[in-house]
Amino acid sequence: MSRLIRTFAALAVLGLAAGCSSMTGVDEASVAGAATKKASPAPASPFWVDPASSAAEQIELWERQGRTADAEQLERIAGQPVALWPAGEIDPAPAVASATTSASQEGRTALFVAYNIPHRDCGQHSAGGAPDADAYRAWIGKFADALGGSKALVVLEPDAVAHIVDGCTPGEYHAEREQLLGEAILRLKQQPNTQVYLDAGNPSWIQEPWKLVDPLKRAGIENADGFALNVSNFQTDAVTKTYGLRLSQDLGGKHFVIDSSRNGNGPLPGVWCNPSGRALGTRPTTDTGEPALDAYLWIKRPGESDGTCEGGPDAGQWWPEYALSLARNSKS
Template sequence: MSRTGNRSGVALLAALTLTGAACAGTALALPSGAPAAAAAPACTVDYKVQNQWDSGFTSAVTVTNNGAAVSSWNLTWSYAGNQKISSGWNAELTQSGAAVTAKNMSYNGSLPTGGSTSFGFNATYSGTNAVPATFKLNGVTCNEDTGGPTDPPTDPPGPGERVDNPYAGAKMYVNPEWSAKAAAEPGGTAIANQPTAVWLDRIAAINGVNGGMSLRDHLDKALEQKGSGELTVQFVVYNLPGRDCAALASNGELGPTEIDKYKTQYIDPIAATLGDAKYAGLRIVTTIEIDSLPNLVTNVTPRPTATPNCDVMKENGNYQKGVGYALDKLGAIPNVYNYIDAGHHGWLGWDSNFGPSAELFKTTATSNGAQLSDVHGFIVNTANYSALKEDHFKIGDSVNGVSVRQSKWVDWNQYTDELSYAQGMRAKLVSLGFDPNLGMLIDTSRNGWGGPNRPTGPGAQTSVDTYVDGGRYDRRIHLGNWCNQSGAGLGERPQANPEPGIDAYVWIKPPGESDGASRPIDNDEGKGFDRMCDPTYEGNPRNNNHMSGALPDSPLAGHWFPAQFQELLKNAYPAL
């Protein structure tokens, strides 16, 4: 995590040093052959409070690029107090809670070596107005030492030292097994080189299933792909007792009471392998138990969405015990970054779900051996279809005096898309005591919703429903639909630092892997038949009794589904 320090004095000049070339969306590294201690600073950031009064202030910021030329820049920082930017100039300024992002305008994005650019803003505050202690330029954390640009730069983190964002300045691991399947499909070579996660969804997956790659095989291959730079490899830890108590398609091999087997035969071997010193130079991201903890809030008695299995798992506590144990064991490995699953806005975005889920995340992360420092961040929208951004309607809009929240689609939710939800959940979690530098991941593997049916503007203002339905990108029948959705497309490609508070857009659920079978299929994987994967199903309380919207003829969850892959290619947004 980034270090923080106390800074006071409103006229303090903050001259901070970056240790890498500032280039958005690319690997950030020192020039080849240059020793870290002797490298010139890549940039300096001067932040000055020019004028201040009782309730407001004016600041000027100058960014100087001493590294490789860049065509765009993105500067981020967080305030320690309640500062709120009200207007600005020469940069596109956005703020989410304490986090601020300044992006270049169309006319000042280019910064040659030695070039500078300046921007400014007005802001309000009360109490103290400390200068921000830490800045990031294009995802690289600035040096806290404010001694000036003549000071030697800080060495980059070495093996065993965690960085603030494991995705920044790093390549991402391309799973050879998924890549080969994608490349074998018509048009699949367009995305076969994209990074996707490796799912450890049963004990056998640790050593490889049916002759496939083992966990150690993937780590060895990651070392090959890494070369001399940084590389992030992503794994899904997914095998809780009584797994996914509300959806039969992704049930697992362990029964509700098999917590000891989960610990000794699943988590312990994974931890032993990831902790091998051979892999200390990799950045290993673990996404912890998808679709687990939120079920203990939304799908238990007395909710109308309750299931008997979720009542059992809430009563025995094995979800919390399992997640806590995984966080503890994996969090002890210096180069492992744990991200807990936090559902999606169409699941937890309502007031009755949002706060209680955040509280449950904290309780789980501070029990059964775990502590908050074991959690690097959270991930949202894994294996789901919620749109990243809904541009044509906002939660504060109304039509003829009727709020968007009252539309059938939004249905009183506090969020309309995944970006706003992820940023909102992050702010809530930080307020509960999680690290202020907490990072969020958003899975964009199937939420692009492109193709000819993608709206280009708001819907008609005949009613709040025509306004929302005509303008929404997400074309599902209902927000609660989750299985192999018809009309879905690939979303944003994996990338680091896309928005404030977001460590990366990722493809954790590999495109082309089924969400569940459309009919009963005998198997030894513990996976059941969920009617939400049946295109003829008319729904249940969890999707307000709507049609499932699923594609036909789908195989078991995690198995290759060519029709889904083609659907995602066809409707990709951004287009391929």
């Protein structure tokens, strides 16, 4: 469709039966070329807004086509900071460096997801990841180097721990995965202004949070800033916060962040992939009213497909009509 959509074509994606994330990245040229566009972060949000997002590109297209009312609706997405998912299949450094440079110029924090763990997504919608442990270490090293001293927040490996707990990832890979996650946390935390939150699934997936405690500890959660919940899922803020506080207590008070990108109407029972009638949720902010909850974030990029279901394109592909539905259903 647009320059940015073409840029995103090579990106890896997330989309499993628990309802996790799609993956999106952006190359250096697209970020630099977007400097003439305008986007401003939401009030109370310290996070950087990507001025060349798919939503911003869609707005331009619809305005040219005369769909001004629809374009206005999409401002609810384009004006918010969302995480970038640098593709695992290529060098992440250009995308990461471009985003952090732009964010630093505004004095803001760039949001990222690192998603390239070997044996990713158990061979499902987002199968792939690094071919082996050494390749993953090299990829994480490039990712971390590109962050430099800029302010950044990284959500590390959606699904990776939860897939250990639910048994989807074969047992022979568990020890290596936990070791790689621990190493990734330590490597990312070498960057002086980087926060790292290790993904811990969502309340509808691993319903007993205590089951996550030991795997998270083996994966080095003590060296991370905390854990992330509800990535690309639709569980409400209230349900997820309650779950997060229980898990936090079991982890000695670890903090957490919540993906509120599409949970405005909560989940649609029995449907995890592109459920209809959903809405945008709480806008990204660090003003949560709960000391252990560091932020509500838009980790999943609203408007990107969960997979080829309910009429959607491949996982991670921009789906403008679904984005429009999320925006129209939003309460703010």
